[in-house]
Amino acid sequence: MEKRQLIDPWGETAIEDYEKLFADFGIRPLKPLIPLIPSPPSFIRRGVIFGHRDLELILSAIKEKKDFAVMSGIKPTGDFHLGALLTAREIVYFQKLGGFGVYCIADIEAYEDNDIPYEESERIAVDNVADVLALGFDPKRGYIYRQSKETRVKDLAFLFGRGVTLATITAIYGERHMGLYMSALVQAGDIMLPQLPDFGGPKPTLVPVGVDQDPHIRFTRDLAQKFHAKYGFYTPSATYHRIVKGLDGSPKMSKRNPMGYFTLAEDLESIKAKLIQAFTGGRATVKEQRELGGEPERCPIYDLNMFYFMEDDDKVVELYINCKNGNLLCGDCKLRTAKVVLGFVKDHQRKRVQNLDKAREILGVN
Amino acid sequence: MEKRQLIDPWGETAIEDYEKLFADFGIRPLKPLIPLIPSPPSFIRRGVIFGHRDLELILSAIKEKKDFAVMSGIKPTGDFHLGALLTAREIVYFQKLGGFGVYCIADIEAYEDNDIPYEESERIAVDNVADVLALGFDPKRGYIYRQSKETRVKDLAFLFGRGVTLATITAIYGERHMGLYMSALVQAGDIMLPQLPDFGGPKPTLVPVGVDQDPHIRFTRDLAQKFHAKYGFYTPSATYHRIVKGLDGSPKMSKRNPMGYFTLAEDLESIKAKLIQAFTGGRATVKEQRELGGEPERCPIYDLNMFYFMEDDDKVVELYINCKNGNLLCGDCKLRTAKVVLGFVKDHQRKRVQNLDKAREILGVN
Numbered sequence: 214m215e216k217r218q219l220i221d222p223w224g225e226t227a228i229e230d231y232e233k234l235f236a237d238f239g240i241r242p243l244k245p246l247i248p249l250i251p252s253p254p255s256f257i258r259r260g261v262i263f264g265h266r267d268l269e270l271i272l273s274a275i276k277e278k279k280d281f282a283v284m285s286g287i288k289p290t291g292d293f294h295l296g297a298l299l300t301a302r303e304i305v306y307f308q309k310l311g312g313f314g315v316y317c318i319a320d321i322e323a324y325e326d327n328d329i330p331y332e333e334s335e336r337i338a339v340d341n342v343a344d345v346l347a348l349g350f351d352p353k354r355g356y357i358y359r360q361s362k363e364t365r366v367k368d369l370a371f372l373f374g375r376g377v378t379l380a381t382i383t384a385i386y387g388e389r390h391m392g393l394y395m396s397a398l399v400q401a402g403d404i405m406l407p408q409l410p411d412f413g414g415p416k417p418t419l420v421p422v423g424v425d426q427d428p429h430i431r432f433t434r435d436l437a438q439k440f441h442a443k444y445g446f447y448t449p450s451a452t453y454h455r456i457v458k459g460l461d462g463s464p465k466m467s468k469r470n471p472m473g474y475f476t477l478a479e480d481l482e483s484i485k486a487k488l489i490q491a492f493t494g495g496r497a498t499v500k501e502q503r504e505l506g507g508e509p510e511r512c513p514i515y516d517l518n519m520f521y522f523m524e525d526d527d528k529v530v531e532l533y534i535n536c537k538n539g540n541l542l543c544g545d546c547k548l549r550t551a552k553v554v555l556g557f558v559k560d561h562q563r564k565r566v567q568n569l570d571k572a573r574e575i576l577g578v579n
Numbered sequence: 580m581e582k583r584q585l586i587d588p589w590g591e592t593a594i595e596d597y598e599k600l601f602a603d604f605g606i607r608p609l610k611p612l613i614p615l616i617p618s619p620p621s622f623i624r625r626g627v628i629f630g631h632r633d634l635e636l637i638l639s640a641i642k643e644k645k646d647f648a649v650m651s652g653i654k655p656t657g658d659f660h661l662g663a664l665l666t667a668r669e670i671v672y673f674q675k676l677g678g679f680g681v682y683c684i685a686d687i688e689a690y691e692d693n694d695i696p697y698e699e700s701e702r703i704a705v706d707n708v709a710d711v712l713a714l715g716f717d718p719k720r721g722y723i724y725r726q727s728k729e730t731r732v733k734d735l736a737f738l739f740g741r742g743v744t745l746a747t748i749t750a751i752y753g754e755r756h757m758g759l760y761m762s763a764l765v766q767a768g769d770i771m772l773p774q775l776p777d778f779g780g781p782k783p784t785l786v787p788v789g790v791d792q793d794p795h796i797r798f799t800r801d802l803a804q805k806f807h808a809k810y811g812f813y814t815p816s817a818t819y820h821r822i823v824k825g826l827d828g829s830p831k832m833s834k835r836n837p838m839g840y841f842t843l844a845e846d847l848e849s850i851k852a853k854l855i856q857a858f859t860g861g862r863a864t865v866k867e868q869r870e871l872g873g874e875p876e877r878c879p880i881y882d883l884n885m886f887y888f889m890e891d892d893d894k895v896v897e898l899y900i901n902c903k904n905g906n907l908l909c910g911d912c913k914l915r916t917a918k919v920v921l922g923f924v925k926d927h928q929r930k931r932v933q934n935l936d937k938a939r940e941i942l943g944v945n
Binding site: 321324325328361364367368370371372373374375376377378379382383388389390391392393394395396398399 | 691733736737740754
């Protein structure tokens, strides 16, 4: 076990936790497809994206230079977080490979699920769109919109409503109010939007998501199949990325604990403080760590490097080995990580400000 | 009992069936308000409209010359039927008293509930709108629209979604697919549309319906109250009309049996044949009828006269008495009724054709 981990800096052991997804839900491992993916970015090379459904459809379209789309979005409840960073990078990557990029500001969901009124989410949306532009999204080869302003996704929700029984919706979402169910149907509409005639009609469409979002994907795939005969929809494809651990050591980075996450809009000193205070895969004492080595598999600081911020694979391997063999202590590692993270965030924040006007223009906001 | 019916040509005994609605659901009898209603039309004088909720709000607005609205609509699944005729007459009446008239073509409901695609309901909608114009709806003092094209009612549906639990929606509509529930929310949006800022903001709004539609009314009233604090909505008022019997003697005129109903677009000979073959309140033999008299209370032919087609109250009383005392036999009565009905329908059909272009213009259909 130790040995295997030593030669597995991409954390394949962690993926073992996901193996039941392959068996139980039909998500398929990405690994066999990696050789077919043109210049795979780090999040593909390192298994951060570990699974998929029907990605072959997208890879064929790329190879044959046929139309395809890549779509994702963000719920405008706050600043851009790391999960959104990953999906944004995936969209930008597939957009560069020829995909039509669609980015949705899920403000209906923010209202239904979080009771955030549109006036408030509008302000957040401007920031979110500036973020995605700063990350390289090309609006000339894509489309960015708010659900509340996009009649076509709302109309798809009404279209799909007839295809969803009470049993189906409660099985996926539990017993919630009607608005939550409606926002699930709107989300299915978001995913199918790129296949409408206004966007050139049916085409393979890739939806990059965190693996916890798979129920939405299955829900939408079922609807695409139900309405295929009439509308010719392709069943949407998906990729699944691993869930990044919270800085507080929780299994999923979330907003519940402010010390457990940071956003791309956050004050640099605040981010640094959180990184320095983060939970790690280190041992109880320096002596112990020198002897036993650290445990990068359980370390959110390692995850940050491996998932997001360390470009060079060799350097990640080096970090992994130095942690495992006890050469690198957590204090040092945190400082090095903070330097890389803050460098990225600082640069990103500069670009984000440059994109605010463009974001307002895209959203039609003054 | 016989005696009471003899002096009650407006069928108050039939209203007794509705008395539990007063007790159980809080619908209130219209009768005490009739003296306050300016030049009450036959359907009010005769108790065809027998109940209401908060009609006082509307009567005050009329008296004080304040803004109010009157709204109803039709599901575009076929030609204009008699229930639609009654609500159209109510709208026209209250529009003449100063109300802003709103008429909704419920094409989302036609899709969700009856699987009629918009392309098909569009064609039907043109006819329906021509009908309502022919009946005197004044588009200069009102608004006619299709749900599928009216973003504001769809957005109200999304707004209201947060206020409706699964328990509420299943209690009213049973276990149905999501689309049916969504169309119920859209219908709540239809009713609240006249209170949006685009229409001058919150105002008393009257919804004339058949008494079987009361669950929708209560559902919408609850939502108006839930969202009152934020939007200032008035709780909508309603009037309830009695349910017209089927020509086949069934308790409710419906499309299930083609011989049981007719539409305003129907061929005159076909209507005549249905009237001649209709079930009546007559006796088994002429002798019996001469002796016992007919039973207008159970007679759909009497209903047609009393509800819709006989303008003069004295003539209805005369008809009632002549039936009850056995002077008038069903054959004669049917012929007389057919003459009145066909006269009206013929005239209406002429007016409807004249209004087709206007209807197309209003709906934006070529």
